Amino acid sequence: MSEQSHTPKGKPFNLENHIEYAAGSVVSKTLIKKEIGTITLFAxxxxQGLSEHTAPFDAVVHILDGTAEITIGGKPQIVNAGEMLIMPANVSHALQAKQRFKMLLVMIRSD
Incomplete structure (x- = not known):
């Protein structure tokens, strides 16, 4: 499930409280979508998870709540709340929720 959020501009807000979990689902909210990249919240x-795939540019993941298992190039690793990970361009990666988690994904396209 994906939706364009009504992200408050010019006012502080709490990322973790800006998206809710849904039973048996992955929820996403696009905060900013521009030609040069996107910022998206996920719960x-x-x-639940995202199957193995690649992207032509680096992607930054910041875990806001819970713990994610992120596999990069076939090597799984645990990423906890408060931690960030840069997924390198053109390397396969996948995400799996061994327990529920929320994350902020920042993708900036490059030539």
Whole structure:
């Protein structure tokens, strides 16, 4: 489920409270979508994930709540709330929720 959010501009807000978990689902909210990149919030319920894929540019993941298992180039690693990870361009990656988690994904396109 994806939606364009009504992100407050010019006012502080709490990222973790800006998206809710949904049972058995992955919820996403696009905060900013521009030609040069996107900023998207995600909430993954336990057992949900994103299958292995690649992207032509680096992507930054910041875990806001819970714990994610992120596999990069076939090597799984645990990323906890408060931690960030840069997923390198053109390297396969996947995300799995061993427990539910929320994350902020920042993708900036490059030539």
């Amino acid at each position: 993954f319920d336990r057992g």
